Amino acid sequence: MLTGLNVAVFGGDARQLEVIRKLTELDAKLYLIGFDQLDHGFTGANKVKIDEVQFQELDAIILPIPGTDLNGMIYTVFSNEEIKLTEDLLKNTPSHCVVYSGISNSYLDNMVQSSNRKLVQLFERDDVAIYNSIPTVEGTIMMVIQHTDITIHGSTIAVLGLGRVGMSVARALSALGAKVKVGARDLAHLARITEMGLTPFSLENIQDEVKDIDVCINTIPHMIITEKVLSNMPAHTLIVDLASKPGGTDFRFAEKRGIKALLAPSLPGIVAPKTAGQIIANVLTQLLSELLIEGKGSSS
Known part of the structure; x- marks a missing residue:
């Protein structure tokens, strides 16, 4: 179970829905940014604007598979809102907060490095x-x-x-x-x-x-x-x-x-978003469980 874990899930495509579904089933508290046009409701998940997120309470940030663009903007199919992750926002998170993304780029690399936060690129993992x-x-x-x-x-x-x-x-x-x-x-x-x-x-x-x-x-x-x-x-x-x-x-x-x-x-997200999302969700569950036991615990 992921009870007590505060996670922000940013934008993305249908693959993120499987991540949200899995994490809410495991009792994580989720903030959904860039999902205002999503009809489906998830118990324990709150659709919010980025300026409504309590970044100082976050244990993890989950970005879409592409991460951000080179200006920090985050793509989402579930909102027309412009969403940007900045260094200032990331610095407001606790020191143990981990950022999860499919891939990275120079903007994201520089931001996590300057903020002294950890970035996990899921698609760098052999299993994923x-x-x-x-x-x-x-x-x-x-x-x-x-x-x-x-x-x-x-x-x-x-x-x-x-x-x-x-x-x-x-x-x-x-x-x-x-x-x-x-x-x-x-x-x-x-x-x-x-x-x-x-x-x-x-x-x-x-x-x-x-x-x-x-x-x-x-x-x-x-x-x-x-x-x-x-x-x-x-x-x-x-x-x-x-x-x-x-x-x-x-x-x-x-x-x-x-x-x-x-x-x-991004063929998996086009031809089989449910399966592709389940692959990501299963790996994230394992990583967040480890964070709950080790990372968050050691910082408190």
Whole structure:
């Protein structure tokens, strides 16, 4: 149980609803910021404006998966209100208060560092990322089916990167009968690709490897599908970029070449928000239980 824990949940999408549901069931006291248009009511959760929150009482702050933008603004689908988390607000929290976010950026990093607070990036955890790769794979398959006029079976697909998402995507597409080649730089990753029964290639040779592909799935969060790479792709190639914004594709040049390129960094929240939210809620429950026992207890 999380009785006695005061938590502020900021904005976000439908995944946050599963977090709210789980935490209220465990008797945490929640302040919901950016949920004024939410019809559903949760016992023990209060919808409030950000200036109504008693920050000095908070044990934890839960941000949406994207965290904040570079100006501190927080996105929410449940409100038209502009919500901004500032350093001054964070400094008003108790010293043991922990900030939880899916990912971070320079603004959020600097703010928690200046406030001397702890930031936990949930998507840096292997358990969250691996579980989250399941709805990501299903969403990727959905997008490939929707945006091509060929079957996955028999198509030639390049997957860029063999991280937690890349591995799951490559395995699933191969199981559906695609001819999958996977690009990586790490020699251990290239060995793993071979062990999986897939075709490995070094990313240094990406320009040559994309000449015959029907679909390209990118999981690398920096510019990898450049103008030179795009120039070597067949015009019918579909690119699905799963990397966090702004992705790893030159979308401007892709459009110029007539290549369909889709940025899809938050597929779990789109195709399976309930499951994706439950994954996050389960991990947060564990982390908040530890905070209740260790962090809050040691500061009192």
